Amino acid sequence: MSARHEEIAEALRQAIDGGVYAVGALLPSESELAARYGVARGTVRQAVAALTAEGRVGSRQGARRVVLGNHRSQSFAELRSFAQWAQSMGRTATGRVIEQFRRPADDEDVLRLQLEPGAEVLQVLRVRGLDGERVLVERNVYPAWVADTVERLPRDCKSVVQALYDEVGLVFAYGEHVIDAVAAGTRDAELLGMRRGAPLLRIRRVTTTHAGRPIEWSDDRYRPGSVTFAIHNSIGSNPLSRRAATDDPPREL
Amino acid sequence: MSARHEEIAEALRQAIDGGVYAVGALLPSESELAARYGVARGTVRQAVAALTAEGRVGSRQGARRVVLGNHRSQSFAELRSFAQWAQSMGRTATGRVIEQFRRPADDEDVLRLQLEPGAEVLQVLRVRGLDGERVLVERNVYPAWVADTVERLPRDCKSVVQALYDEVGLVFAYGEHVIDAVAAGTRDAELLGMRRGAPLLRIRRVTTTHAGRPIEWSDDRYRPGSVTFAIHNSIGSNPLSRRAATDDPPREL
DNA sequence: GAGGCCCACTTGTTCGGACAAGTGAACCCT
């Protein structure tokens, strides 16, 4: 948080959360913020761009920025491991390996992990909990080049992501998530203590290194009610202005 | 798409999708792109920032940018109505109003739509389809100030968002989505042609104007298999570099 | 050969300036 624009963004975030700028109120103009913090306008723009991306403020050319909401909820904006996410919410995460074995890669593994057919992968089945309550069943598939390290981890390792970073400096840099709903299978139901057929939120994910090399792919099934996911949104630069029916042509000079 | 940085972003997108830059390959440096397009480096940075936000390329200080993937899949990145989204996928969306009535706002409505207690709201139950197949049950609640316009729409209106824009120039500018899974109720099951208790993907959403004024809130329940949602991710500015075990202190001068 | 050092290159941050484009309110005229 050394960059000046990040400091300013954080200050604005706290001002919004603290009620200095109420929901629906207008933010000071860029020039005023620039003067207040003693920086150039471009630096202020970087700061408010972050708030805009988070969905905290709305932006429109010509009009002052509007405060849309003060969100404390966890969103997908940051890539976090389950353990890190739980910690940031002030809750304790647990994890336990149920099953762990190597097998040849099937077509799905080859596709998602960019492997050659016939390569070996490591499959792991984990159950994870939040404050003692079972919350999620996680099926991970790792390519051979990380399998050794994963196998050496303790079976109740809290954060695999953290462990892999500590052990071999592996960074989970990018992720793609696909979301849908599925019915709990016999195994899922047993592990989560629900009846078979109960609805589960499924998130399938591929995680890669900085260089885009796949590290794992994962099928996470969440018991509903315990965890929800939030996303913010805005129409980008759609020039939709006031009304459309009045099709007045641009003034001709 | 008149802004220069958007043109450059689009050119790069097409180059990536077209295979000029393969997945895993390195993008040209900012200076080279700047020279190639005849713009300043800042303009190139704006363009690649868009690609980074979309998850197409990865970025790390000091290292060249990496192509992470060429994605055609629909994501939450753009706020789209169901109809617009369907159209962009080359499919046809349908919609039918099942039920529509006014009622006093309950606590949930007051909270989400920022109303005074006792205000009147319009509730609408719709079923929507894709290429003739029933896909989603949608329960919308509108505040009084948009209720009149919504009530006047035809019952098989394809795009409510488009209609409200055409009629009164109302722009759905921002959205917040919360995702979980639920079991289909008796009504849901009947409307979607599934058995009761089947898993559904639920997205609850509040949409607001540019000024942050809530326009509607909605409970959408998707039949799984027909539609999935994708999200991209990256660790922001986490300075995690190579390895952690080698705790070498910063060089002292 | 292994390890450490150095250096060219690349991305990140910040400045100050200039103009374009859109908004909203005050103002004027009918």
Next chain:
DNA sequence: AGGGTTCACTTGTCCGAACAAGTGGGCCTC
């Protein structure tokens, strides 16, 4: 009162420059 115009203000776009910080590969030393 209603409708249109004008105008100060605000955000969006773009430039050119400079320095900081991190990467990766080559080089040298042991």
